[in-house]
Amino acid sequence: METDQLIRTLAADNTERARPVGFVLALALVAAAPVSVLMFVATLGVRPDVMTAMHNPFFDLKFAVTLALAISAIVLSLHLSRPEALLRGWALLLLVPAGILAAGIGGEMMMPQRLPMMTRLVGHNSRACMTAIPLISLPLLAGALYGLRHGAPTRPAVAGAIAGVLSAGLAATLYASHCTDDSPLFVMTWYSIATALVAAIGALVGSKVLRF
Amino acid sequence: MREREDEWTGLMRLAISGDSAAYHRLLKAVTPVLRAAARRGLARAGQPVDQSEDIVQDILLAVHLKRHTWDANAPFAPWLFAIARNKLIDALRRRGRRIFVNIDDFAETIPSEPAAETAPASEVAARLQSLPARQREVLQSIAVDSASIKDTAAKFAMSEGAVRVALHRGLASLTAKLREQS
Numbered sequence: 001m002e003t004d005q006l007i008r009t010l011a012a013d014n015t016e017r018a019r020p021v022g023f024v025l026a027l028a029l030v031a032a033a034p035v036s037v038l039m040f041v042a043t044l045g046v047r048p049d050v051m052t053a054m055h056n057p058f059f060d061l062k063f064a065v066t067l068a069l070a071i072s073a074i075v076l077s078l079h080l081s082r083p084e085a086l087l088r089g090w091a092l093l094l095l096v097p098a099g100i101l102a103a104g105i106g107g108e109m110m111m112p113q114r115l116p117m118m119t120r121l122v123g124h125n126s127r128a129c130m131t132a133i134p135l136i137s138l139p140l141l142a143g144a145l146y147g148l149r150h151g152a153p154t155r156p157a158v159a160g161a162i163a164g165v166l167s168a169g170l171a172a173t174l175y176a177s178h179c180t181d182d183s184p185l186f187v188m189t190w191y192s193i194a195t196a197l198v199a200a201i202g203a204l205v206g207s208k209v210l211r212f
Numbered sequence: 213m214r215e216r217e218d219e220w221t222g223l224m225r226l227a228i229s230g231d232s233a234a235y236h237r238l239l240k241a242v243t244p245v246l247r248a249a250a251r252r253g254l255a256r257a258g259q260p261v262d263q264s265e266d267i268v269q270d271i272l273l274a275v276h277l278k279r280h281t282w283d284a285n286a287p288f289a290p291w292l293f294a295i296a297r298n299k300l301i302d303a304l305r306r307r308g309r310r311i312f313v314n315i316d317d318f319a320e321t322i323p324s325e326p327a328a329e330t331a332p333a334s335e336v337a338a339r340l341q342s343l344p345a346r347q348r349e350v351l352q353s354i355a356v357d358s359a360s361i362k363d364t365a366a367k368f369a370m371s372e373g374a375v376r377v378a379l380h381r382g383l384a385s386l387t388a389k390l391r392e393q394s
């Protein structure tokens with residue numbers, strides 16, 4: 001086919017209007033979310049003392065951190081779905097959840113504690129945390145990658161890693177309502193490891209499926 | 213260069229708002245620039261420059277299918293060159309060379325008409341054969357026989373809407389097949 005012929009064909013197809021990437025990503029996440037929620041409810045479920053726990057600011061802080069992580073990763077992944085996007089300052093968005101977490105750790109340090117620092121950090125649920133967050137995040141990761149395929153990321157591995165962070169943030173939001181370890185030190189350690197794991201999976205898969 | 217790029221941005225805004233003639237003009241205007249950059253990239257990678265047309269068509273298809281990722285408030289050229297650079301790197305890598313492609317290769321490129329020694333593009337045509345019959349017929353009718361959507365609809369006893377769908381799906385699966393080979 002001559003290039004002129006191709007150009008004429010593309011012009012003839014100009015009537016087709018594609019949806020914005022954000023719309024497709026939102027739709028894909030909404031479709032994937034019930035699967036993750038079902039996995040969570042069927043295996044772990046919300047902790048029984050949730051009504052009391054809600055009065056504990058460190059319980060609530062977990063959701064601030066995980067949601068801030070998910071939201072900043074969503075914004076970042078939409079930015080990276082444009083081919084000419086540069087990472088530069090945008091990566092600083094991920095400092096928002098880190099900042100909230102750091103403030104939480106500072107706050108906890110200033111309060112009298114029953115348990116020593118290392119005990120709070122190690123907690124009781126580290127293994128569950130590192131297993132549940134990645135597993136629950138998988139359907140969300142699949143949804144996020146599907147949605148981002150609609151974009152044009154020129155660095156597919158980075159975009160995939162951010163999709164991993166995004167889905168880990170959402171999965172961790174679910175998991176946080178189950179876990180009885182509320183110390184920000186626990187969150188900093190185990191949630192981060194779980195998130196890094198999902199980000200690595202996202203980078204690996206993304207480098208294959210996000211190429212356009 | 214500045215003027216040229218402003219003109220492109222204007223044309224792309226019209227194209228996005230549904231002006232197919234503007235879109236056609238835009239694609240015609242960027243093609244010589246893409247061709248020159250592709251030839252330069254091939255030359256630098258020690259590859260025969262007459263292979264440029266396949267790369268140009270690959271870029272044009274990506275531009276077409278990803279144009280919704282262009283922000284109408286941003287200049288068009290950086291977006292175009294990012295796509296082109298990405299496709300050029302892919303193409304060179306596929307040909308067995310890993311090479312750094314500078315974005316300036318595009319921005320400062322002097323447009324190049326198809327030279328006499330340019331080999332005709334063969335990849336798109338080859339992939340065309342593996343499309344479902346309906347999509348292939350519609351694509352060929354519009355591309356090769358220069359038929360309009362309306363004429364194509366009449367020829368195959370399809371509705372114009374069905375022709376549009378077949379055309380779009382055909383272009384999308386062509387692009388997917390081109391990607392698979394890399």
